[in-house]
Amino acid sequence: MAVRTTPDSQAGTAERSTRIAEAESLTNDTPSSSPDRVDTNGGDTPGSAQERETTTTATTPDADEERPKKVRRKPIPGKGFRKSRAGCFNCKRRRVKCCETRPGCQSCRRMRLDCVYPTTTALYDFLAHALLALAAQHLTLFTSSDYSVQALDLRISALQGLNSAFSRPCLTAADGDARCAAAIALTWQSSYMSAPGSLREFLVTMRGWMVVATTMTPEPDKSLFRDFTREAFVGSMRHHVGAEAVDTGNAAQSSDRAGVIDGFLASLEILRPLCGSMMERRYLSALEKLGVLARTSPLDALLQMAPCWALTNKMTEDEFTDFTHPSNHAAQVLLAHFLMLDRALEMHFLEATGSSQFTFCKKVSKVWIANMASSLPVGYEKYMMWPLALATGRL
DSSP, rough: OOOOOHHHHHHHHHHHHHHHHHHHHHHHHHHOOOOTOOTSSBBBOOOHHHHHHHHHHHHHHHHHHHOOOOHHHHOOTSSSSSSOOOHHHHHHTOOOOOOOSSSSSSHHHHOOOOOOOOOOOOOGGHHHHHHHHHHHHHHHHHHSSOOOHHHHHHHHHHHHHHHHTSSSSSOOOHHHHHHHHHHHHHHHHHHTSSTTHHHHHHHHHHHHHHHHHHHHOOOOGGGGGOSHHHHHHHHHHHHHHHHGGOSOHHHHHHHHHHHHHHHHHHHHHHHHOOOOSHHHHHHHHHHHHHHHHHHHHHHHHHHHHHHHHHGGGGHHHHHHHHHHSSTTTHHHHHHHHHHHHHHHHHHHHTTTTTTTTSOOOHHHHHHHHHHHHHHHHHTOGGGGGGHHHHHOOOO
């Protein structure tokens, strides 16, 4: 029996065939087009890698915009490294940093160059400060300019530098000479200082000068100050004064000198009961010997004054501290008598012969006597009569 085919049935069959073909096509294309397909070996499929690359490329600018940018700081000069200020000439010429090792820096050794350092006083800056302090004090005392503040500042810097140098070993003659020269300059500056307590400052620095010269010089024979001794000073003074200085004064001047010496010895007798310690009695005895010597041989007494300046240097540390303390009024009066006896002998010989470079500063000694007299308690006026009379010109 034959089946009759109508146009509508033919159209429906064609539509079903088309749908089946489309389904098969989708089924065949799924493995290559699915974005979620992951390779079993652990790698991404080409489609997923391409998509991830696109996503990363698209999101990178946004991430950079959100991330804070680091601001590069400008370098600060001198921070993080030490500058070379005392380098050798070769490094300075090449404009490179010198390691400053001596006798030759690393750069010069590497390049086989002669390493030469500039001569500088940086190692002995305390000496430069001491010399400037002395110069400033001298100008303040003998001119109309006032550099007292600068002199004090420089003195403090010199003392600090000198104390720092004492903490290091003295290895060469130059080290010893620098320390000795600084101590001498500070001592002479003290002799120009007129503030209260300056006499004690002078005695302290003079004692320090003695310690440096005798114990802190590694090679005394090579020192620049090897002839700077008490004997050399006395010999030089004798040469300048001359033997004829003994007879330079007339009879009236000799009588005046004898009256001054007699007054000195009489004042010491009044002072004797005030001296209680062993050191005070020793100092009083030394002054009496000078007075007796000045009666018979004034020139010998003058030459003997140089060793007497060192009497306090021979004391122990405890004796020196007690003798120079401001509360030791007996020692203050003894020092006043010594200063004025020295002044009387200098006026007779040194100023008369034009050898004023050996004299102690007259202006300063007067101020020291006045300061000591004003600092003594009530009842000590009789002990200071002779020194004050000589200092004020009443004798």
